[in-house]
Amino acid sequence: MTINRRNVLMTAAAGALAAPFIRPGMARAADFSYKIANNQPLEHPSNVRLQEAVAAILEQTSGSVDIQIFPSNQLGADTDVLGQLRSGGVEFFQLSPIILSTLVPNSSINGVGFAFPDYDTVWKAMDGELGAYERGQIENAGLVVMDKIWDNGFRQTTSSTKPITTPADLEGFKIRVPVSPLWTSMYTAFGAAPASINFAEVYTALQTGIVDGQENPLAIMKVAKMWEVQKYLSMTNHMWDGFWLLGNRRAWGALPEEAQQIVADNFNAAADKQRADVMALNASLRGELEAEGFTFNEVDPKPFEDKLREAGFYAEWKKTYGDEAWAILETAIGRTLV
Ligand code: X2X
Secondary structure, three states: OOOOHHHHHHHHHOHHHHOOEOOOOOOOOEOEEEEEEOOOOOOOHHHHHHHHHHHHHHHHOOOOEEEEEEOOOOOOOHHHHHHHHHHOOOOEEEEOHHHHOOOOHHHHHHHOOOOOOOHHHHHHHHOOHHHHHHHHHHHHOOEEEOOOOEEEEEOEEEEOOOOOOOHHHHOOOEEEEOOOHHHHHHHHHOOOEEEEOOHHHHHHHHHOOOOOEEEEOHHHHHHOOHHHOOOEEEEOOOOEEEEEEEEEHHHHHHOOHHHHHHHHHHHHHHHHHHHHHHHHHHHHOHHHHHHHOOEEEEOOHHHHHHHHHHOOHHHHHHHHHOHHHHHHHHHHHOOOOO
16 A cells, blocks of 8 residues: 555644654554543453454555554543544544443434344344444434444443342432433433433442442453453343444545555344344343352343333334434334334
């Protein structure tokens, strides 16, 4: 890949976006030294697959595009890094669409409680019309987004005080939720006491008893060692969550087209592999988490969904998202929620 005057100028215009960066042993300085941030530790499949992708990108661009990974909220809590992504302080960021809704309101629609019955339905929706709808909303808000969403998983509920088996168990329950109106609204509908806390502070919040519970997919329970600060794990499967791989528009536009293609192809291929890894983990981790000390219980989702319906949760969010978006969701899941 050659660097021509045009993209040198574009790079200069983009400020410090592409300061040359030389790694020991590298034959040449990279033309583009970019950062990618996320909230996961290095051992989560997100970062395992991301490391492979950035290595392939470096090689396939002959050293021109060098993307460094900043895992575990090293660059800040999710809602802060979203600000950095918009300003260009970080070039790429993996973020839950539900948290992203603090900037792109309708991007949280995949997180509507109890909407998705299984992974099959999730991937058809997110690789189909629902995903395309969310990406359109994200692009309208001025961000770049890769085609393939990465998997976080179906979310389960943990507690230090009692297992959650019925909606009544959530009444008055102090539960940490990620920063997003959809999460707060759902737990408010259950009569719980949700507290919006970024992932970077969750472990401490549980340890110090600011909250009694939290909810996350099993793969996160494992990498975050949740058993150290939680006792009960209830398989509520209450929502499906993923990570969009987002880009800053100026930083993306500064890349030559050929490099954009290489970056997108590798990120999207990595997403496919990460999905397989995370699905396998979410299906197989129960035994390991029990051995670490978690007490599991199964949950019938029906009374939870009924409770949300009675509380007007679905009707309210249909109004908030609008008829067009809601119809795409209901078509994707093959049933009506309101
Ligand atoms: O913050 C969380 O709980 C996490 C890790 O699941 C998300 O990124 C939404």
